[in-house]
Amino acid sequence: MKGLLFVITAPSGAGKSSLIAKLLADESGLTNLNATLPPGSGDEAWLDGVRRLVAAAEAHASEAVVVPLGVDAAAEDPNSPLEVTASGFRTAGRALAGLGLPTVFVQEGGYVLETLGALVLAVLEGFEEAPS
Numbered sequence: 001m002k003g004l005l006f007v008i009t010a011p012s013g014a015g016k017s018s019l020i021a022k023l024l025a026d027e028s029g030l031t032n033l034n035a036t037l038p039p040g041s042g043d044e045a046w047l048d049g050v051r052r053l054v055a056a057a058e059a060h061a062s063e064a065v066v067v068p069l070g071v072d073a074a075a076e077d078p079n080s081p082l083e084v085t086a087s088g089f090r091t092a093g094r095a096l097a098g099l100g101l102p103t104v105f106v107q108e109g110g111y112v113l114e115t116l117g118a119l120v121l122a123v124l125e126g127f128e129e130a131p132s
């Protein structure tokens with residue numbers, strides 16, 4: 001399989017957070033693309049990062065998407081340096097669906113149990129709402 005995209009939200013030091021794409025190609029090896037966001041970034045900046053990663057997946061001719069779905073970028077998470085809302089997560093789901101690729105979501109982050117389910121659901125609903 002040529003190309004596999006991983007989208008991850010992870011701390012990157014100094015209070016910043018990164019969206020990271022790892023693009024795997026048969027002959028070129030592993031390529032990382034980081035979209036580092038400053039603390040306090042909300043939907044607009046976060047979605048811009050998601051769109052850059054989606055564009056990289058398209059340019060790389062990825063054939064599948066694996067999303068370690070961490071919703072710990074949420075504004076409601078006291079440990080998050082970011083301010084992403086449910087609407088932002090829903091829009092990210094739509095952007096990922098726009099790739100039109102086989103996609104697997106693996107829930108792996110988010111620590112406020114009162115909002116965890118609703119945020120994961122927002123991503124999945126956004127993914128399902130996207131035109132096919």
